[in-house]
Amino acid sequence: NAGVMQNPRHLVRRRGQEARLRCSPMKGHSHVYWYRQLPEEGLKFMVYLQKENIIDESGMPKERFSAEFPKEGPSILRIQQVVRGDSAAYFCASSHTPETYYGYTFGSGTRLTVV
Amino acid sequence: QKEVEQDPGPLSVPEGAIVSLNCTYSNSAFQYFMWYRQYSRKGPELLMYTYSSGNKEDGRFTAQVDKSSKYISLFIRDSQPSDSATYLCAMSVGDSSYKLIFGSGTRLLVRP
Numbered sequence: 001n002a003g004v005m006q007n008p009r010h011l012v013r014r015r016g017q018e019a020r021l022r023c024s025p026m027k028g029h030s031h032v033y034w035y036r037q038l039p040e041e042g043l044k045f046m047v048y049l050q051k052e053n054i055i056d057e058s059g060m061p062k063e064r065f066s067a068e069f070p071k072e073g074p075s076i077l078r079i080q081q082v083v084r085g086d087s088a089a090y091f092c093a094s095s096h097t098p099e100t101y102y103g104y105t106f107g108s109g110t111r112l113t114v115v
Numbered sequence: 116q117k118e119v120e121q122d123p124g125p126l127s128v129p130e131g132a133i134v135s136l137n138c139t140y141s142n143s144a145f146q147y148f149m150w151y152r153q154y155s156r157k158g159p160e161l162l163m164y165t166y167s168s169g170n171k172e173d174g175r176f177t178a179q180v181d182k183s184s185k186y187i188s189l190f191i192r193d194s195q196p197s198d199s200a201t202y203l204c205a206m207s208v209g210d211s212s213y214k215l216i217f218g219s220g221t222r223l224l225v226r227p
Binding site: 004031033035040041042043044045048056058059091095098099100101102103104105106107108109111 | 119121123146147149151156157158159160161164166203205207209211212213214215216217218219220
């Protein structure tokens with residue numbers, strides 16, 4: 001049973017380009033969470049999605065960032081017109097219920113570098 | 116002031132030592148507490164979770180929560196070089212348990 005799969009592992013974008021990060025949850029999981037980790041910092045919650053719905057996007061920057069989790073296929077975190085400050089590691093996690101008081105499983109992350 | 120404070124370290128100990136990692140928090144609404152281990156360039160790996168004050172043991176690891184002091188700890192017994200990693204505490208409130216608030220992590224180095 002594969003874990004949470006993220007790709008690409010590394011992504012380099014020039015300032016102004018778009019970045020698309022993909023996350024395939026664990027089999028049977030319909031809840032996906034995205035976090036961002038800046039260098040030397042802990043993870044910061046960005047967004048919580050269920051299939052075809054955004055449940056909580058309180059941690060998403062107001063501009064340039066969007067997320068989706070379609071009925072078919074992986075969840076996508078999209079960053080338009082990237083800037084240097086978007087350079088970070090982006091992690092997603094998944095669960096089969098929204099009650100996640102026991103924690104959840106993270107993927108290996110996508111490391112975005114903006115040059 | 117950050118909601119969750121964690122000493123960044125690095126903490127360097129000899130193999131076999133008992134390690135104590137700590138976090139303090141300011142939000143008394145936090146109910147659920149977790150510890151994650153993160154190796155360099157990898158995703159966080161869940162080690163332990165707890166939701167009540169007191170101790171919870173799992174092998175060489177013991178998680179301790181003191182809600183009255185807003186303080187949580189992770190103890191590692193008989194530390195091994197393979198325990199060298201960054202340890203992140205995380206916590207959440209009851210009505211949005213999916214939203215984890217992380218500490219910034221403590222880097223641990225266990226010397227052979």
